[in-house]
Every structure is written in C-alpha cells, then in structure tokens.
Amino acid sequence: MSERKLDRIDRNILRVLQEDGRISNVELARQVNLSPTPCLERVRRLEQSNYIKGYMAWLNPARINANLLVFVQITLEKTTSAAFEEFRRSILQIPEVLECHMVSGGFDYLIKVRAADMAEYRGILGDKLAATTGVSQTHSYVVMEEVKNTNILPIKDNF
Numbered sequence: 001m002s003e004r005k006l007d008r009i010d011r012n013i014l015r016v017l018q019e020d021g022r023i024s025n026v027e028l029a030r031q032v033n034l035s036p037t038p039c040l041e042r043v044r045r046l047e048q049s050n051y052i053k054g055y056m057a058w059l060n061p062a063r064i065n066a067n068l069l070v071f072v073q074i075t076l077e078k079t080t081s082a083a084f085e086e087f088r089r090s091i092l093q094i095p096e097v098l099e100c101h102m103v104s105g106g107f108d109y110l111i112k113v114r115a116a117d118m119a120e121y122r123g124i125l126g127d128k129l130a131a132t133t134g135v136s137q138t139h140s141y142v143v144m145e146e147v148k149n150t151n152i153l154p155i156k157d158n159f
Helices: 008-019 025-031 036-048 081-091 118-129
Strands: 068-076 097-102 109-115 135-142
Touching: 008 025, 008 036, 025 036, 068 081, 068 118, 081 097, 081 109, 109 118, 118 135
Parallel strands: none
Antiparallel strands: 068 109, 068 135, 097 109
C-alpha cells in the first residue's frame, strides 16, 4: 500500500476515522461500503503504512484547567544547526508546549502553549521558554477566542 495510490475506499476510511477514531469496525465497514474483514485489513494496512499515526482522545482544555491558549514567537540568538538542535531538545521537555514549528520570516519558531491562566503562563514563559539557552526574544499572543480548532486533515481525491 505504501507504493500505490490510495483508492476511494481507503480515502473514505481515513475521512471517517478522523471524525471518529472509536467507531466500530462493523460501522466503519458499513459507512465505506465494505464487509468487516476487508475493512479491518485496509485499516491495518493504513496503520502499517503510516497513513494513520495513532488514535487519541481529544480533551476539553476547560475541564482540565488548561483554558489559556497562547501562541509564542521565538527568536534565537544564533541560527546555527547546533542552536536549532539545542532549542529542539529543550522545547521537547516542556509539556505545556503543544506544538513547535520552525518557520521562515522574522523569527525562528512559532509555538502553541496551554496553561491554566496568565499567572501559570508567566511562569512557563519566564522559567522555561525565555530561560532556554539561545533564546533572545519572545512575543506572546494570547488567544481571546478559538474560532476553529481541529486536527482533521482534508483528504483529497488526487493523492
């Protein structure tokens, strides 16, 4: 499967599983018009071929005291391979950082942070982010309203 293009049924399986990763195989098979055994075989091939990286529960941040969402621009003192690697190792150790992306433009990284409130975020910023070796500057953008938040990728018919 890794070498061939996905067919319509494979793409439909991916669409359905993104919406509901806990769907039963019988219901998934019904929705994609397959019998259960071939459907399960296709799901296993999609998993083995790394189209499906895993399954998880999507938690409500407000219910687990992580309601504050902040995006942070990070600028490093140096833009060398060693500086990037050191920053990468450090950022992986901060559990409140949900995403970290190296970007092009006027700064080096854009990260997404969750915290209980502004007081907790100030601690994360001062004690963890700004204190990371090689960080020269941070800019924080506090989210006032989450308009759209999804991990669902569009599945195009031409791949």
